[in-house]
Amino acid sequence: MSKLAPTSIKYIIKAHIKAKGVVEKPDIIGAVFGQTEGLLGSDLDLRELQRTGRIGRIEVKISSNNGNSEGEIIIPSSLDSAETALIAATMETIERIGPCTAKIKLLSVEDMRSEKRKYVVDKAKEILKELMDQGVPDSTEISEQIKEAVRTGEITSFKGLPCGPNIFDSDDIVIVEGRADVLNLLKFGIRNTVAIEGTSVPPVVTELTKQKVVTIFVDGDRGGQLITKELMQRGEIDFIATAPEGKEVEELTKKEAYKALRDKVPADQLKKESGRPPQKEVAPKEEKPERRYERRERRDDRRGDRRDDRRDRGRGRYGRDRREPREPMPPRKTAINAKQKDEFKKTLGGLVGTRAACIFNDKGELLGKVPVTELENTIKGLDNPYAIVFDGKVDYNLGNVAKMKGVKILVGMEKETFNSPITILSRKDLE
Numbered sequence: 001m002s003k004l005a006p007t008s009i010k011y012i013i014k015a016h017i018k019a020k021g022v023v024e025k026p027d028i029i030g031a032v033f034g035q036t037e038g039l040l041g042s043d044l045d046l047r048e049l050q051r052t053g054r055i056g057r058i059e060v061k062i063s064s065n066n067g068n069s070e071g072e073i074i075i076p077s078s079l080d081s082a083e084t085a086l087i088a089a090t091m092e093t094i095e096r097i098g099p100c101t102a103k104i105k106l107l108s109v110e111d112m113r114s115e116k117r118k119y120v121v122d123k124a125k126e127i128l129k130e131l132m133d134q135g136v137p138d139s140t141e142i143s144e145q146i147k148e149a150v151r152t153g154e155i156t157s158f159k160g161l162p163c164g165p166n167i168f169d170s171d172d173i174v175i176v177e178g179r180a181d182v183l184n185l186l187k188f189g190i191r192n193t194v195a196i197e198g199t200s201v202p203p204v205v206t207e208l209t210k211q212k213v214v215t216i217f218v219d220g221d222r223g224g225q226l227i228t229k230e231l232m233q234r235g236e237i238d239f240i241a242t243a244p245e246g247k248e249v250e251e252l253t254k255k256e257a258y259k260a261l262r263d264k265v266p267a268d269q270l271k272k273e274s275g276r277p278p279q280k281e282v283a284p285k286e287e288k289p290e291r292r293y294e295r296r297e298r299r300d301d302r303r304g305d306r307r308d309d310r311r312d313r314g315r316g317r318y319g320r321d322r323r324e325p326r327e328p329m330p331p332r333k334t335a336i337n338a339k340q341k342d343e344f345k346k347t348l349g350g351l352v353g354t355r356a357a358c359i360f361n362d363k364g365e366l367l368g369k370v371p372v373t374e375l376e377n378t379i380k381g382l383d384n385p386y387a388i389v390f391d392g393k394v395d396y397n398l399g400n401v402a403k404m405k406g407v408k409i410l411v412g413m414e415k416e417t418f419n420s421p422i423t424i425l426s427r428k429d430l431e
Contacts, residue, residue: 009056011084013075014107015091017062021100023069025060031097032058032073036090044086054078055087073104084109154191155182159204163194172213174241174261175205177227180250181217188254190261199223201230209235215264217241219248222373232267239264246377333423334408340364344411345430347389352413357390362408376401387411394424 017028033046042048049055055077062071073091077084091104154165162179170192176182182193196205208214209231216231218224220243231237241264243249244256252260336344347358357375359367359382367385370378372392379385379401387409388402394415402410403422415426 008053008078009076009112010079011077011081012110012112013073013077013084013088013091014110015073015075015088016105016107017060017069017071017073017097017102018105019069019097019100019102020067021069021098022064022067023062023097023100023102025062027098028060028062028071028073029058031094031102032091035094035096039090039093040086044083046087049079049087069100072107081111154186155179158194158208161194161197161202161204164191166191167194170212172215173208175209175214175216175231176249177218177224178250181248184250184252185217185257188257190257193217196227199227199230201227201234205231206235209237213238215239215241215261217243217249217261219243220245221248232271237267240267240270241265246374333421336409336423336425340409341430344387344389344409344425348391348411348413348427348430351389351391353391355391357388357392359385360387360389362386379405379407394426399424 036046038045046055050057055075057076059074060071061074062069075087075091077087079087088106088109091106094102094104096102155162156165156167157163158167162182164182164186167173172192174185174190174193176185176193176195178195178197182195185191185193194205194208196202214235214237216228216237216239218227218241224242228240228242241260243252243260247256249257343364351358355372356369357372357378358369359378361367361384367382368378372390375388375390375392376398379388382405384406385402386407388407389411392412392414394410394412396416396418399410399418399420399422403420407422409423409425411425411430413427415424
């Protein structure tokens with residue numbers, strides 16, 4: 001018997017069978033061939049149609065339960081619609097299967113070509129949508145693509161580091177963080193750039209700072225501040241330019257890039273503002289110990305006399321101070337219970353090595369998870385965050401930002417020692 005190729009199937013005949021007794025697949029197929037033989041003439045005999053490949057292999061799914069059998073008959077057909085309808089109608093003429101009485105009811109005749117048509121229409125819609133989304137680029141976009149290709153071709157290398165083409169001839173250079181920063185500044189006509197490609201300053205850049213007038217142009221984030229400090233310690237920096245807060249050099253517009261470079265700050269001025277002590281310090285004059293003690297006693301006596309005068313002036317009618325000295329109230333800190341402690345410990349354990357932070361509200365619900373580098377900016381944009389657990393060290397700057405936004409609990413891997421109304425916990429505190 002020939003099996004019908006799936007590609008030539010036009011229709012699928014489906015019928016339901018129910019027999020009073022236990023019957024099996026061979027019994028049903030034999031009944032279908034035997035009881036329909038000669039019913040529609042030799043041209044539509046099922047055996048001949050199957051032999052010539054116009055009727056496919058008859059599939060039967062049957063199951064027996066409590067002495068009764070029930071299942072489904074499936075017949076694939078490549079005949080035309082009229083001939084297929086005749087074959088389908090003959091199924092309901094079968095009344096017995098082996099020794100058992102049976103009833104076959106036609107369920108459906110499915111047109112497989114309609115499924116193919118539906119697939120073709122859906123696929124055509126998808127293709128048309130993609131074509132419309134792509135559209136035709138305008139002349140401006142094409143021009144920008146050409147310029148971008150030229151600028152990418154202009155980027156060169158200085159001892160393995162990406163740089164602009166004028167880095168060798170220019171007396172002034174701009175040090176940036178990465179290759180993308182060099183490309184973005186090339187787009188604006190700034191061609192004397194070199195990238196350090198990472199957070200560690202290569203020795204070749206350190207040597208270059210001793211030969212050129214150097215401006216460092218870094219991102220407006222914590223990483224940019226650290227790179228600035230390292231460059232100032234290891235090289236000879238003349239000016240410092242910083243991208244707007246929260247932005248990277250590679251995503252600046254032309255106006256923002258030029259404004260940041262115009263507003264650059266001399267490195268010497270930044271050193272003074274950071275409170276660095278001068279390199280040369282004048283040693284204080286030596287003074288005999290006896291004179292130092294005498295002068296200290298005289299100062300203490302004068303301070304004691306002034307305190308007594310103020311106390312006498314402040315006494316009331318009955319000799320009692322009108323202004324009683326008050327001890328400063330210690331900051332109130334939020335106490336945590338055992339359940340909160342377990343939750344913080346579990347959350348902190350899951351953050352090890354991720355450099356991420358989880359922010360919770362006062363109901364213990366997670367408001368969000370952000371990188372530690374964006375934590376301070378994220379806190380500033382939230383309303384009343386309750387607790388923060390992060391993979392890092394709780395320092396004074398973070399504690400100050402958290403205090404202003406009403407944070408009650410800060411949990412980090414480590415913590416600095418400073419006064420704060422916030423409950424600050426380290427990993428050791430949770431053990």
